[in-house]
Amino acid sequence: MGVKQAIKSLDAFPRAEDHLLQKTQSGAVVSIVGLVIMAILFLHELRYYLTTYTVHQMAVDLKRGETLPIHINMTFPSLPCDVLSVDAIDMSGKHEVDLDTNMWKLRLNGEGHIIGTEYLSDLVEKEHTIHKQDGDHHEDSENKIHLHGFDQDTENVIKKVKQALVNGEGCRVYGVLDVQRVAGNFHISVHGLNIFVAQMIFEGTNHVNVSHIIHDLSFGPKYPGIHNPLDGTTRILRGNSGTFKYYIKIVPTEYRYISKEVLPTNQFSVTEYYSTANDRTWPAVYFLYDLSPITVTIREERRSFLHFITRLCAVLGGTFALTGMLDRWMYRLLEAVTKPKSRSGFR
Template identity: 40%
Template sequence: SDDDCCNSCEEVREAYRKKGWGLSNPDLVDQCKREGFLEKIKNEEGEGCNVYGFLEVKKVGGNFHFAPGKSFQQSNMHVHDLLPFQKDSFNISHKINKLTFGEYFPGVVNPLDGVQWVQHSPNGMYQYFIKVVPTVYTDINGRTIQSNQFSVTEHFKSDDTGRLQSVPGVFFFYDLSPIKVTFMEGHVSFLHFLTNVCAIVGGIFTVSGILDSFIYHGQRAIKKKMEIGKFS
């Protein structure tokens, strides 16, 4: 029936994906040849994109990534259709303007903000391994913010063969730390402030007394030597 026919190249590719087949040469498919599928891919060469948004994930380790090709499930695996990128290199140069895990709180430092990386080899996979630390911040008014901090290490997996042996892209692998960090704001009492001031003033007087004693005894020693004629 007409409902089972593939009237466009995209429908053909989707049918192949559902069957778990590989579409090796789209030019042999009338729909793809008619629509100029490969020509469209070549015309998009060198283009980039700006990605922003939010992800809600479970509190377990996982990953998210930016990679070419349409993704689909095959044999319970997440795979990408890399057919349009088999003959050319894929540039994964990127800049991370902002990446956070949770709500902002005063003093938080996100180590990937403003990070930029430029690819020099033909193909590869850039990986960020992130350790997320749950954090609770309580301000001076008692308002609590449940958020996270994270540390990161980086690794570039190069493919020197010139062919795509693995999925090219930028991958973020994250894992949660079993340790929670708590920050609390609080007032310093006037008595505590006064004690600190007294300690500082006392320290200044003590140091001044030591210097004064050193100078005084030094002058006396020099004066005695001058009186007995031993100072030269």
């Protein structure tokens, strides 16, 4: 075999025979179907390439000295805004009531419509002024308190709250708390009131209905795909009241976008506990949180361009080869059906 013949034997694209170059209707149908399939597969592969995916990594949390943002949006349908207060306590012993953050209260009527807006710190300051004044009365004469010896401002507040309870007013509390990045808790309750004022208003702990709806509770901004387990939680009490406790485990999280932008936030898990009210404790809604020592990094990534080209060649080439086989089979089938078989031999 000569050199030219040896080179020709390496040709991977031999020329088709003349009868295979005939254009037929069946071939046209197969070609159209093949083109449609290839177009669909091409768009699917292109979308697959352009879509990002996430990779999760874990490491020891090295953050120190930062604050923890707590986003709150809750509704208390059975408690007026004048009696609700937000307290925060952490493991260092720091107890804050009038937090230096943006917290708001929306007064709601019995149907849940907004009828007024007040800034929470103003209300807390007013409530603690009442608490202090009532404490002075307690030091002067305990019997005077039991005989309803309140000053005029306190009596006005009591009458206002009682009327709000009769009207079925509720309250929506929302805003952001910035607390220290240590374990602690925050709770929403009537603890801002003097105990004797609270007793005058509710006439017992069982009448403090802490039914609530958690519209949103998060510990930082939201990232794509996050699920906060308490969002949309509804707890409505029909009989005796009690205390709700949500035990929250916070996991520090960083979300790294494909653009290299980093979003620091937190995700969390939660367990729930409920205890009925007694004469020694006033009902409340507690959120007790602790931080995990492990931080999770979620990174967006995109598949490589070479990976996209490889898959595209495999998909389009496979479709072309399959349609070619199908065309040959259909051509031979139609040829066998349309042309009568020649008979040979003698009778």
